Amino acid sequence: MTQEQGTYLGSLPKFSRAAVVSQFGQPLEIKQVPMPETLEPGALIVKTTACSICGTDVHLSRGNLALKVDLPVILGHEMVGRVVAIGAGAERDSVGQPVRIGDRILWTHTSCGSCYFCTVTQQPTLCENRRMYMYENCEKPPYLLGGFSEYGYVLPDSGRVRVPDNVDDAVASLCSCAFRSVMNAFDNLGAIEPSEHVVIQGAGPLGILAAAVASVQGARSVTVIGAPAKRLDLAKEFGATHVLDIDSTTHEERLAVVRQMTDGRGPDVVLEFTGFPGAFNEGLDLVRRGGRYLTVGQLSAGTTTFSPSTIVKKNIRVIGSFSGDVKSYWKALQFASAHMDRIPFRKMITGQYALADVNLALERMHRLEEIKPLILMDL
Numbered sequence: 001m002t003q004e005q006g007t008y009l010g011s012l013p014k015f016s017r018a019a020v021v022s023q024f025g026q027p028l029e030i031k032q033v034p035m036p037e038t039l040e041p042g043a044l045i046v047k048t049t050a051c052s053i054c055g056t057d058v059h060l061s062r063g064n065l066a067l068k069v070d071l072p073v074i075l076g077h078e079m080v081g082r083v084v085a086i087g088a089g090a091e092r093d094s095v096g097q098p099v100r101i102g103d104r105i106l107w108t109h110t111s112c113g114s115c116y117f118c119t120v121t122q123q124p125t126l127c128e129n130r131r132m133y134m135y136e137n138c139e140k141p142p143y144l145l146g147g148f149s150e151y152g153y154v155l156p157d158s159g160r161v162r163v164p165d166n167v168d169d170a171v172a173s174l175c176s177c178a179f180r181s182v183m184n185a186f187d188n189l190g191a192i193e194p195s196e197h198v199v200i201q202g203a204g205p206l207g208i209l210a211a212a213v214a215s216v217q218g219a220r221s222v223t224v225i226g227a228p229a230k231r232l233d234l235a236k237e238f239g240a241t242h243v244l245d246i247d248s249t250t251h252e253e254r255l256a257v258v259r260q261m262t263d264g265r266g267p268d269v270v271l272e273f274t275g276f277p278g279a280f281n282e283g284l285d286l287v288r289r290g291g292r293y294l295t296v297g298q299l300s301a302g303t304t305t306f307s308p309s310t311i312v313k314k315n316i317r318v319i320g321s322f323s324g325d326v327k328s329y330w331k332a333l334q335f336a337s338a339h340m341d342r343i344p345f346r347k348m349i350t351g352q353y354a355l356a357d358v359n360l361a362l363e364r365m366h367r368l369e370e371i372k373p374l375i376l377m378d379l
C-alpha cells in the first residue's frame with residue numbers, strides 16, 4: 001500500500017453504522033461495524049450514498065432464502081457509493097474508465113476469472129468461486145460487504161462501473177440488482193424483431209423495467225400481466241402497450257386476449273419476472289409455437305407441476321437467466337442514462353428512508369406497499 005492510500009484509510013472513521021441481521025425473523029439492529037484495517041490490491045472503499053431494497057432482502061431477513069447466509073450479515077445489495085479509498089491497481093473500472101476519489105460506482109458480486117464458468121463458458125454469474133454481498137459474516141474482515149451501511153468494501157474480484165453523471169443515486173441503485181438482471185435476461189434472450197409481440201409476466205420492478213427495454217428494442221407490442229393496478233399503470237408509463245390485471249382476469253381470458261392480438265398464435269416472446277412457480281405454466285401456454293420463454297423470477301424453493309410435452313409439441317425455447325455480470329450493470333446504467341428523459345425511472349422509487357428506519361421500509365416492502373424503497377445513508 002502506498003503512503004497516499006494509507007493516508008486515505010487513516011482519515012476514515014474506525015466504524016461504519018450498518019443495519020445487521022443477527023437472527024432471522026428479528027428486526028435488524030443498527031450496529032457499529034469495524035472498518036477494514038487494510039485495503040487489498042484491487043479493492044475499493046466507498047461511502048455508500050443509497051441502497052434500494054430488493055425482495056431478496058425481505059426474504060433473507062426472514063430466513064426464507066434457499067442460499068447460505070453466514071450470520072450476522074449487513075443486509076442490502078443494491079447499493080451505490082462514492083469511492084473514498086483506492087487499492088493498488090484499482091485506478092480503472094471494468095470498462096477502462098478512470099476511477100478517482102469521489103466517483104460514484106456500482107459493483108458486482110465477484111467472479112474469479114479462472115474457473116470453468118468464467119473462462120470456458122463465459123458465464124461469470126455461475127462462477128464456482130463467487131462471493132456475494134450481504135451473505136458474508138460482518139464480524140470477519142473486510143466486514144463491510146452489505147449495502148445498508150455508511151461505508152462499503154468492494155472486493156478485488158468485483159466488477160465495478162462508474163455511474164454516469166446524469167444518473168442520480170436512486171436510479172443508479174435500481175441499475176444494480178434489478179435492472180442488471182433485466183439486461184442480462186435480454187442478452188440471454190437474443191434480439192427482438194420489430195414484428196415480435198412480447199408478453200411480460202410480473203409487474204414488480206423487474207417486469208416494469210423489462211417493459212421499458214422491450215419497448216426501446218422495438219417490440220411490436222409489450223403486454224404486462226400482473227397486479228395491482230397502480231403497478232400496471234407505471235408499466236404503461238415505462239413502455240407497456242397493454243396490461244392485463246391478474247386480479248380481474250382469468251388465465252383463459254388472458255390467453256384469449258393475447259392470442260387475439262397476435263392473429264391467434266400467441267406472443268413470440270414471454271418473459272417471466274413473477275417469483276410465483278405457477279406462472280411458469282401460464283407462460284408455456286401463452287407463448288406461440290416455436291416462441292421463446294425466458295424465466296428470471298424463480299428463486300424460491302417453490303415447485304409447480306407442468307406438462308413437459310407442451311415444450312416439445314410447441315417447440316418452445318425455454319431459457320433461464322440468473323443475476324447479471326458487470327456487462328449487464330454497464331448496460332443498465334447506459335440505458336438509464338440514455339432514456340432518463342423518456343422513461344420515468346424515479347417513479348419506481350416509492351419511498352425514502354433513513355438507515356435507522358430500515359425495519360419500517362422492509363415491513364412496507366413485505367406488505368407490497370412499496371415498489372422500490374430507498375435507504376439514504378445521509379437522510
Ligand SMILES: [Zn+2]
Nearest residue numbers: 112115118127
Ligand atoms: Zn470463476
Ligand SMILES: [Zn+2]
Nearest residue numbers: 054056177178
Ligand atoms: Zn436484489
